[in-house]
Each structure stands twice: as C-alpha cells, then as structure tokens.
Amino acid sequence: GAAIAVPCGIxxxxxxxxxxxxxxxxxxxxxxxxxxxxxxxxxxxxxxxNAFNFHPNRFIRDTRGVPSSLExxxxxxxxxxKSATQVEQDKQDYLNGGDGKRKFYxxxxxxxxxxxxxxxxxxxxxxxxxxxQRLLPDWLYLLFSSLVFSFTSYKTYKKFFSAYKEDKARxxxxxxxxEEVVAEETVDEVIKHVxxxxxxxxxxxxxxxxxxxPGDVEPNVISQISVHDxxxxxDSGSADDIITKAGVIFDKDSMEDSEMLGKRRQFxxxxxxxxxxxxxAYLGLLWAVLTAIAFLKGGKGFHSLIGITxxxxxFHLLGSFQFLWTFSFAAYFxxxxxxxxxxxxxxxxxxxxxxxxWTYPRLRYFSFSAFVAGFVAGLIGIGAGMFxxxxxxxxxxxPSISTATTATMIVLTCSSIAVMxxxxxxxxxxYATYFFLxxxxxxxxxxxRVDAYVKRTxxxxxxxxxxxTIIAFATVGCVSILLMGLAKQNWCFSSxxxxxVVDNDNIDCQKRTLVDAEEMFPY
Numbered sequence: 001g002a003a004i005a006v007p008c009g010i011x012x013x014x015x016x017x018x019x020x021x022x023x024x025x026x027x028x029x030x031x032x033x034x035x036x037x038x039x040x041x042x043x044x045x046x047x048x049x050n051a052f053n054f055h056p057n058r059f060i061r062d063t064r065g066v067p068s069s070l071e072x073x074x075x076x077x078x079x080x081x082k083s084a085t086q087v088e089q090d091k092q093d094y095l096n097g098g099d100g101k102r103k104f105y106x107x108x109x110x111x112x113x114x115x116x117x118x119x120x121x122x123x124x125x126x127x128x129x130x131x132x133q134r135l136l137p138d139w140l141y142l143l144f145s146s147l148v149f150s151f152t153s154y155k156t157y158k159k160f161f162s163a164y165k166e167d168k169a170r171x172x173x174x175x176x177x178x179e180e181v182v183a184e185e186t187v188d189e190v191i192k193h194v195x196x197x198x199x200x201x202x203x204x205x206x207x208x209x210x211x212x213x214p215g216d217v218e219p220n221v222i223s224q225i226s227v228h229d230x231x232x233x234x235d236s237g238s239a240d241d242i243i244t245k246a247g248v249i250f251d252k253d254s255m256e257d258s259e260m261l262g263k264r265r266q267f268x269x270x271x272x273x274x275x276x277x278x279x280x281a282y283l284g285l286l287w288a289v290l291t292a293i294a295f296l297k298g299g300k301g302f303h304s305l306i307g308i309t310x311x312x313x314x315f316h317l318l319g320s321f322q323f324l325w326t327f328s329f330a331a332y333f334x335x336x337x338x339x340x341x342x343x344x345x346x347x348x349x350x351x352x353x354x355x356x357x358w359t360y361p362r363l364r365y366f367s368f369s370a371f372v373a374g375f376v377a378g379l380i381g382i383g384a385g386m387f388x389x390x391x392x393x394x395x396x397x398x399p400s401i402s403t404a405t406t407a408t409m410i411v412l413t414c415s416s417i418a419v420m421x422x423x424x425x426x427x428x429x430x431y432a433t434y435f436f437l438x439x440x441x442x443x444x445x446x447x448x449r450v451d452a453y454v455k456r457t458x459x460x461x462x463x464x465x466x467x468x469t470i471i472a473f474a475t476v477g478c479v480s481i482l483l484m485g486l487a488k489q490n491w492c493f494s495s496x497x498x499x500x501v502v503d504n505d506n507i508d509c510q511k512r513t514l515v516d517a518e519e520m521f522p523y
Contacts (some may be wrong), residue, residue, distance in 0.1 A: 002042035002442035014437070024431075034431055036414045043411045045443030050404040051276070057352055059273075060105040061094055062265050064348040074351045081173070099261075105268040111406045112279040113340065114140065114356065116333040119409045121287060122368045122374035122388060124326035126413055129378025136493040141379065142482040148387075149475035150375055156390045156468035163399075163461035171458060264347045286329055287412045293322050298473070332467040334363045354398035366395075374413075388421035389467060399452070399463045 016038040057077075065075030079087045079095075095102050133141060255328025297318040298304030308314045337358040344351070351357060355381075373387035388409070392402040454460055486493070 002038070002045070002439035002446065016439075034435060036434040037432035038439045039410060039414045041409050041438070041440035042443040043414065044406045045440035046404075046447045047411055049447040049451070050109050050407060053404070054274075055107040055109060056398055056400050057105070058106045059091060060107070060352075061099075061350060062105070062261065062268055062270065063094070063101060063350065065350045068353055071206045071351055071357065073345050074353050076357065077353060085284050095308055098260075101265075105272045108274050108276075109400060110408050111255060111401055111405045112276055112283070113333070113337050115277060115408055116282055116286075116404055117284070117330055117337055117365060118388070118405075119412055120326040120330040120333075121288075121370035122377075122409055123290060123413055124323055124330075125371040125374025125376075127326075127374075127376035129317070129323050129375040131378075133379050134381075138487055139482060139493055142478050142485070144379065146475055146478040146482065149471055152387055153468055153471040153475055155394065156464060159390070160461055160468050163464055165460075167459050174256050184479060194306065240371075250386060260347045263347055264344075265348070267344055267349055282333075286326075287415070289325055290322065290412075291415075293318050293325075299324075317391040323398060328504040330367060334358070334367065338363065352398075354396055354401065356395070356397065393464060399460045400451075403463060403467075 017032070020034045024034070025029070026034060061078065065078065068074040070077050078090060082090065091104075095104075136144075210362070294310075295305050297315060298308065304315070307312070307423035308318075338360060341358045347356070356362065369391045370388060373391065376387055387405045389402055393399055394404070397405075419472040450463075454463065
C-alpha cells in the first residue's frame with residue numbers, strides 16, 4: 001500500500017485503517033492510531049526520495065519567454081509540441097545567445113513556499129477535526145468517511161480521464177511525427193508577442209535617428225517585415241531569440257534593462273537551492289511547537305505531561321494557542337508568498353504554467369481548502385493528502401509537485417500523533433514499529449520505481465489514476481467496515497459521545513477488543 005500511496009502524495013491511511021479493522025480486529029479509532037504510525041513511516045520514506053529530486057522542468061531559463069494565454073505572468077513551455085531534436089537544438093541556441101552568461105536553472109521537487117503556507121492551515125483543520133471526532137460514534141464517523149471518499153474519488157477520476165487523454169494524445173503525436181515543429185497555436189502566441197515587441201521598439205526609436213543594429217536598419221524597414229512569414233521560414237533555433245529569427249536584427253534581451261535581468265537571475269538562483277535552510281528551519285519550528293503543545297495538552301488516550309485534563313482551563317488555553325499559532329504562521333507566510341510573487345512578476349520571472357501565482361484571493365481559496373482538507377482528515381483519522389492532493393491537481397499544480405508537497409506536509413502532521421498513540425497504549429509499540437518500518441521501506445522502493453516510470457513514459461496522469469483508485473478502495477473499505485460493525489453490534493446505533501470524559505466506563509454498545517501483540521508476534 002505504501003509503495004502505491006506515497007508516489008500519489010498520500011500516506012495511505014485509506015488503506016491502513018480498513019486493514020487494521022478487518023485483519024487485526026482493531027476498533028475503528030484504534031486502527032487510526034496504527035494508521036498514523038504507518039503513514040508516518042510511509043511519508044518519511046517518500047521524503048528521503050523527494051528531498052533529493054528536482055522539479056519536472058530541469059531546464060528553466062533566465063529569459064522572459066513567450067507569454068501564456070492561460071494566465072498573465074506565465075509563459076508557454078519552451079518544449080511545447082517540439083520534437084526531441086528541436087528541443088535539443090533550442091537549448092543549444094539558448095546557451096549560445098544572450099550575454100554569454102546564460103545557463104539552465106531548476107528547483108527542488110518539494111514546493112517549500114507552498115508547504116509553509118498550507119501546512120499550518122491543514123494542521124489547524126486537523127485539530128478541529130480531531131476535537132469533533134471525540135463526539136462522534138464509530139458508525140457515524142464511518143458513514144461520513146464513506147460519503148467524503150466517494151465524492152473525492154469521483155472528482156479525481158474525472159481529472160484522471162482528461163489528463164490521460166492529453167498524455168496519450170501528446171505521446172501519439174510525437175510517435176507519428178517526431179520532427180513536428182512548433183504547434184500552430186504556439187506559433188500564433190509567439191507572433192503576437194513578437195509583433196508587440198517590434199511595435200514597442202519602433203515607437204521608442206522615433207526621433208532618435210535609427211536603431212543601433214549590425215545593419216543599421218531603419219525602424220520603417222522593421223515595420224514592413226512580415227513576422228509570420230519569416231517565422232515559418234526560420235522555424236529552427238531558440239524561442240528566446242525568436243525576434244531575430246523573425247527577421248528583426250535585434251533580440252528582446254538586448255532591449256531589456258540589465259538590472260532587471262540580474263534580478264531575475266538572482267531569483268532563479270535563490271529558487272534553485274535544493275535544501276533552502278531557512279525554509280526547512282521554519283518547518284521544523286512549526287512542527288516543534290505543535291508537537292510540544294500536543295504532549296502538554298494530551299489527548300487521543302494519551303495523558304498530559306503536566307497532568308491536565310479536558311476539565312482544566314489549561315487544556316482549553318493550549319487548544320486555543322494551537323489555532324493562534326497555526327493561523328498566525330499561515331498568515332505570515334501567505335503574505336510573504338504574495339510579495340514574493342509580485343517581486344518576480346516585476347522582473348518578468350519565467351513562471352511555469354503549473355506554478356501558482358499567489359494573490360490575496362488565491363490565498364483565501366487555498367487556505368480554506370487546506371483547512372477543510374485537514375478537518376476532514378482529522379475527523380476521519382487519515383492524512384490530509386487524500387483530499388488536499390486532488391484540490392492542488394484540479395487547480396493546475398503539476399502532479400509530481402503536488403504529491404511531493406502534500407507528502408511532506410503529512411510527515412509534519414502525523415509524526416507527533418503517531419508517537420502519542422503508541423505512548424497512550426492504544427496501539428502496541430510492536431505493531432507501530434513493524435508497520436512503520438514496513439511502510440517506510442515500501443514507500444522508498446515504490447517512490448523510486450514510480451518516478452522512474454513517469455519520467456520514462458511521460459504519463460503523469462497515472463499518478464492521478466492511482467490516487468483515485470486508492471480513494472475508491474478506501475470508500476469500499478469504510479462501507480464494508482460500517483456494515484460489518486453494525487451487524488456485529490446487532491445494529492445498535494450508539495449516541496454521541498461526551499466532549500470531556502475523564503474515565504471511559506460509560507459505553508453504549510459493546511466494543512471490539514484489541515488483539516494482544518503476542519498473537520501477531522508469537523516469536
């Protein structure tokens with residue numbers, strides 16, 4: 001399960017919870033504890049791989065590129081609808097052009113800026129979800145889980161089918177005509193961009209005699225050049241120097257302020273760091289504070305380290321501080337992300353079509369989505385990646401980026417909870433250790449194999465399909481457990497639990513007992 005789940009950006013809680021109930025005969029909530037230990041191990045194994053992997057675009061350039069029609073501020077991919085030969089030639093032309101300082105840039109696979117903003121919102125939602133889960137009887141929380149899983153699976157499958165068709169069409173096109181040139185729609189976008197630059201150059205040069213160029217061509221000569229015809233006659237070479245290829249004897253890089261180019265390169269260098277220490281330190285701070293609060297507060301059957309219970313004012317003060325800490329953390333880094341995006345747009349940073357350009361309306365949307373995903377995950381007892389991953393993919397984030405980022409967030413949320421479950425005695429430490437190690441190894445092996453397959457075939461849609469299938473499996477598992485549990489209890493629908501119960505003597509329906517650890521580990 002971990003070998004399939006982690007490459008999809010989830011911990012696999014939708015698999016481990018049914019396994020804990022059906023095979024190990026754990027109660028639903030106790031199986032959530034085993035699930036947290038398994039998810040922790042699985043995501044940790046995936047993190048070992050993701051931390052050293054790179055962004056899908058390994059050849060990011062320092063040029064403005066061709067503006068995309070999808071969203072202002074983004075550019076058309078340089079490799080769009082080109083054969084392998086043309087792509088390599090275009091790369092070489094790029095390196096040979098410009099001021100002689102050109103090189104390719106990349107980024108880490110994990111989007112740390114997105115993680116710093118979404119992780120605290122997800123954690124805040126999870127805290128609320130876990131709090132409400134205490135009130136729900138098992139049958140109601142399983143019913144709710146089934147409904148949420150079924151809806152999420154349906155939406156994810158829809159996205160999978162559309163992405164799969166696009167992948168198949170692209171691969172088929174490359175196989176049928178490997179030397180195909182830039183697609184007509186991409187050509188039109190280039191032509192519009194070239195025309196605008198030519199017009200700007202002509203307007204700026206009026207009254208100044210002539211444009212400084214190797215041939216001293218007058219502006220009126222430039223205005224008479226047929227950009228469309230020249231482009232199709234010179235369809236080889238770098239898209240960055242397309243103005244020169246179109247018949248204009250200057251390129252757009254020479255028209256741009258060198259200070260702007262320098263800032264753009266500075267941003268590219270900053271974003272290309274594989275291990276941004278300050279961002280990783282901030283994530284560590286977020287995790288440390290929330291873990292400390294969890295151990296001081298207690299819960300999940302684990303007694304507080306300072307001896308407080310849900311009847312004490314300190315318990316509620318710590319709970320309030322959890323929300324204050326996560327909301328403040330998210331607000332600060334959300335603001336930073338918006339300012340970061342604005343500064344990069346000012347220098348025409350080459351944003352990919354799958355990048356998120358952070359704005360305040362977008363912050364509100366994603367913060368709400370992350371909070372709801374965390375709430376549902378905390379309520380059900382699984383990682384939020386099963387809900388947050390599809391949301392990111394549906395909003396255009398590259399599946400590889402989405403899966404790596406959500407898997408990183410899950411490590412932050414499930415690690416402390418897993419330790420609390422084990423220390424409370426709800427899950428035997430032998431079980432937790434065994435499944436932690438098994439899932440970590442499975443995730444490491446599966447992640448490396450799946451990433452290699454996606455890179456070799458280009459079928460990124462398979463990640464979306466696998467995610468949808470896991471969610472569908474979780475739906476079937478929850479429905480089966482719900483019906484079997486109710487039948488075993490003679491269809492006794494227990495009422496809501498009390499929010500604060502220091503002792504657990506009052507139980508409406510008979511609960512299953514935990515399997516003794518020696519039964520599974522007799523040797």
